[in-house]
Amino acid sequence: MPALVSQRHKAEDLASAVELCFSRGWTDGLPVIPPTEPLVRAMLDAAGLAPEQQIAFITHRAVSITAEKVAINAVMAGCRPEYMPVVVAAIEAIGDPQWSYHGPGTSTAGAGVLMIVNGPIARELDINAGDNLFGPGWRANATIGRAVRLVMRNVCGSRPGTLDRGTLGHPGKLSYVIAENEIESPWTPLHVERGFGAEQSTVTVLAAEAPHQIYNQLSNTADGILRTMADDMRISGNVMGQPQYAVILAGEHMRTIGADGWDKPRIRQFLFEHTKNTHAHLKKTQRMSGELKPGDETLLRPLVESPDDILVVAAGGRAGAFSAYIPGWGSKRSSQSVTKVVGRQEVAR
Amino acid sequence: MIEILDPTTEAATQTIAFAPRPPALAGLRVGLIENTKFNSDRLLQKIGEILKTEYGAADVRMWRKHNSSVPAHQEIIDELTRTCDVMVAGVGD
Numbered sequence: 023m024p025a026l027v028s029q030r031h032k033a034e035d036l037a038s039a040v041e042l043c044f045s046r047g048w049t050d051g052l053p054v055i056p057p058t059e060p061l062v063r064a065m066l067d068a069a070g071l072a073p074e075q076q077i078a079f080i081t082h083r084a085v086s087i088t089a090e091k092v093a094i095n096a097v098m099a100g101c102r103p104e105y106m107p108v109v110v111a112a113i114e115a116i117g118d119p120q121w122s123y124h125g126p127g128t129s130t131a132g133a134g135v136l137m138i139v140n141g142p143i144a145r146e147l148d149i150n151a152g153d154n155l156f157g158p159g160w161r162a163n164a165t166i167g168r169a170v171r172l173v174m175r176n177v178c179g180s181r182p183g184t185l186d187r188g189t190l191g192h193p194g195k196l197s198y199v200i201a202e203n204e205i206e207s208p209w210t211p212l213h214v215e216r217g218f219g220a221e222q223s224t225v226t227v228l229a230a231e232a233p234h235q236i237y238n239q240l241s242n243t244a245d246g247i248l249r250t251m252a253d254d255m256r257i258s259g260n261v262m263g264q265p266q267y268a269v270i271l272a273g274e275h276m277r278t279i280g281a282d283g284w285d286k287p288r289i290r291q292f293l294f295e296h297t298k299n300t301h302a303h304l305k306k307t308q309r310m311s312g313e314l315k316p317g318d319e320t321l322l323r324p325l326v327e328s329p330d331d332i333l334v335v336a337a338g339g340r341a342g343a344f345s346a347y348i349p350g351w352g353s354k355r356s357s358q359s360v361t362k363v364v365g366r367q368e369v370a371r
Numbered sequence: 372m373i374e375i376l377d378p379t380t381e382a383a384t385q386t387i388a389f390a391p392r393p394p395a396l397a398g399l400r401v402g403l404i405e406n407t408k409f410n411s412d413r414l415l416q417k418i419g420e421i422l423k424t425e426y427g428a429a430d431v432r433m434w435r436k437h438n439s440s441v442p443a444h445q446e447i448i449d450e451l452t453r454t455c456d457v458m459v460a461g462v463g464d
Contacts, residue, residue: 029377039373048378056375082442084383094378125440176378311409356440 026059026073026090043098048176050168050196054098065093068103069110069365077110078117082124083178083185087113091177092169099169105147105162107364108225109169112137115227115360116170125356126229127180131260132188133351134195135170136230136268138335140213141223143364144201151201153339155272156194156233156346167197192232200270200337207336208280215286216361223364228268228333229351231259238275239343244282247275248289251347252296256325259349261299262309264324266331266350266359269293272338275345290329297325327354393457397427402455404447406439418459 031046033039039056043049055061066073066089073090080087089110096109116123116135126133139149150160158164174180182188188195204211213224238250251269259265269289271279279289302318304310310323326332331354338345351357393399401422403415412433419431432455434447443451443460451458 026376030374031377033373033375036373039375042375056373057378058373058375062376084385085380086383087380090376091378091380094376098378122440125438129440172378177380352440353438355438 023063024073026062028090028094047181048098048172050171050175052196054172055100057094057097061097062090062093064103065096065101065106066090069093069106071106071110077113080117080123080178081119085178087117087173087177092173095172095176096165096169099172100161100165101169102147102161102165105166105169108139108143108147108149108162108166108223109173111225111362111364111366112166112170112227113173114366115225115362116174118360118362120358121227121229121360122357123178126351127174127178128185128187129352130187130189131231131351132191132195133229133231133357134192134198135167135174136194136228136348137167137170137199138212138226138228138268138333139166139199139201139223139364140204140211140226141218141364142221143223144204149199149201151203151337152273155200155270155338156198163199164197167194167199171195171197194230194232198230200335203276203336203338206273206340207276209286209334209336212333212335213361218361218363224361225364226333226359226361228266228348228359229357230268231349231351233270233346233348234258235344235346237344242278244279244284244289245292247278247345248284248292249296251345252293255293255347256297256299257307257309258325258347260352261325262304263353263356264327264331265353265357266333267326268333268335268348268350270335270337270346270348272342272345273340274343276336276338286334287329289334290332293332294324294326294329298322299325333359390457395426396422396457398429399456400454401428401431402451402458403431403433404443404451404458404460405433405435406461407436408439415459422459 033042071089075089078087147162149162180186236254238247301321405412422428
């Protein structure tokens with residue numbers, strides 16, 4: 023069995039080991055599980071990974087993220103060993119050039135890493151897709167995202183005030199993990215839309231703002247609910263940057279829209295068409311530079327580059343006429359959502 | 372006694388070969404790299420003017436990166452290498 027190469031530190035007992043982690047600056051502000059060798063080994067074994075295996079290389083930081091470091095941080099975050107393959111897939115995804123780590127990892131705009139888990143592993147690990155979707159209460163949701171953020175902090179150097187310059191940040195930077203409610207959803211799951219098999223498990227990452235909740239307790243049609251959604255979305259996020267968006271349709275809205283026969287492409291197309299802003303409005307509200315010109319009242323700028331830049335996900339509690347949209351960070355030019363298969367890195371040992 | 376493993380990693384050491392800094396700018400060609408952030412072109416233009424009027428730079432040219440979150444793309448670097456003696460770049464909001 024290959025040796026673990028990380029430096030070792032000694033503490034008197036469990037409580038002082040927790041304090042040691044704080045004093046070294048290794049935590050996100052909450053206590054961590056002290057990463058002892060047996061716990062780290064169990065994490066690596068559950069994913070079938072050798073410690074020296076590289077999971078991702080962050081070019082702009084010249085940092086190699088090895089399985090050993092991912093495992094240590096996953097232990098600290100409180101992950102169960104069986105969560106490790108999901109953490110690994112998420113790390114692969116944020117190391118992908120399409121996600122482009124340096125921007126969303128560092129920017130003053132303060133992105134979190136939204137992780138959407140699809141496929142059977144979401145049910146196996148009890149990753150919440152229902153009630154209190156973005157809230158506390160599920161170990162998998164709380165610790166998988168936390169592990170990713172601890173890797174960003176401890177391995178990639180994304181620490182607040184230095185290489186994480188988020189002006190405001192948001193609570194999702196602690197952990198921001200959801201699953202799609204594939205059991206009750208009337209729609210094709212996100213990963214299948216993105217070319218994977220329904221039986222495969224995936225993690226999709228989007229550098230993202232906090233969730234923005236929308237209310238529609240009035241309409242019983244897809245058109246009505248999505249008009250409300252579009253109206254809330256139209257001026258949001260980096261409106262001039264055209265980032266990607268996630269749209270989270272929860273229980274009641276999901277059922278109403280599905281019952282009207284609308285599929286995800288139609289939802290995306292509708293939202294694309296109804297979230298355009300006039301140049302006049304963008305100029306009057308100091309989002310677009312330049313003087314008002316004739317024609318600006320009717321000249322339209324889309325919120326996103328294309329309908330495909332809206333990721334539609336069925337998730338959230340069964341009761342309540344609420345949904346959410348999540349503006350991506352910055353712009354699509356700077357960072358794009360990435361989907362990775364869970365378990366791809368397993369190797370024979 | 373409990374022994375724990377260090378979760379941090381140091382970045383790999385890299386050697387960066389900086390071009391030697393010239394003792395003066397008089398007669399030199401200056402390249403400016405604009406990062407696409409609002410007003411960054413105006414700021415750099417001002418810097419370019421000062422380098423010409425106060426320091427005697429021969430010429431100032433500006434390039435625009437694809438976006439602010441990535442390094443300057445290769446075409447910029449190639450052209451800069453051929454046509455400039457010094458360059459000014461920066462990061463900021």
